[in-house]
Amino acid sequence: MNFSLLYDFLCKLQKNNAKDWMDANRSEYHNVRDLYINWLDALNIKLAILDTNYYDTPGKKAINRINNNLLFHPNKPVYKDHFGAGLDQVSKQGDFYIHLGTNESFIGGGYWHPSSKTLKSIRQAIDYNGDEFKKILNKKSFQNMFGGLLDDNPLKTAPKGFSRDHRHIDLLRRRSFAVSVQLTKKEVIHPNFENRVIEIYKELLPFRRYLNQAVTV
Template sequence: MDFANLFAFLEALQSNNNKSWMDANRKWYQEVRNDFIRWLDDLDHDLATIDPMYYPTPGKKGINRINNNLMFHPERPVYKDHFGAGLDKAPGTGDFYIQIGVGECMLAGGLWRPDPKRLKSIRDAIDYNGDELVKILNQPDFKKRFGGLYEDTRLTKVPKGFHSAHPHLELLKNKTFAVACSISRKQVLAPDFSDLVIKVYQEMLPFRRYLNEAITV
């Protein structure tokens, strides 16, 4: 994968964020997109090899659209400043997310503001066995890589159906259950970048499995 070419394309796109420029450079865009998809396909194969529960996700299925949704966010530019993709993408579960962009590169996973039904399932799992999630979050390697849960909007009051003295009340107040780690452009351009992605996937796996079991059992 020629990530240097990917960054060059995105930088040019951000300086000319309009449909006319994209149409004139459609061949370059397709070249970068297809290269990224092939890289995702290779990663998909490698992750399936190391994780027996992995949900096969070909690059074309995992890659996200580069267009912003202007219907709901008309203030955004026409095109995103990154290529993004979700792997291990079983229907209804939290996937493993990869973002390579000029503004930020990251690896993330979990559930971003899940719907009420799935959020209740996660809270019920914490109520039943929150100690296991705490143990995962407090693993030294996990804390070093991700810090903790992704900071997002939280409840200020006790969630409905739970007691104010609940031992895991602060976890229950979360509306997003995800983790993420930033990666530098230097790391992306390094020859062992795919190895780093696989390592982060493995470090994140217990957390993602906990959530996915909670919402599918």
């Protein structure tokens, strides 16, 4: 896919963020959206070959709506400044997320501010076998790619049910368990971008599988 078309459309949309403009340029939107969906379809097939536990997620299912939810966020613009998509998307689990936008582009995965029930399950898994999780987090290639967990304003004390001197208290105090790789526009429009995405997916896989297993067990 020519991702320059995606960025060009988003730039024009953000300068004209209104339904009237979108209605007049809907054919361009659908062209870019369809190209992106086709690219996601091809990527979906390649990721399924890499991972036997991969959950088939066609492009139309993976891609997020470009409309903002104005019912709950009435002060937001009508349209988002990015195209978002979640692959390997099992209900209520952390997917493999691709975010391509005018202000920010990144790839990530995990759980960002999950529900209290989900957070409790993750903490229980860490309590039971936090050594395995730390081994994943401390792996040199993982550190080089992601740098560590995203900052989430952790609790100042131990969560309910856990001791302050728990050997994994640094993880138990967290409210989120997510990582990401920031991308430049130059990286995204490069012909090698798809290979870069696959490289990130493979490095992220043990991290996501640990968390998803914690949530489903």
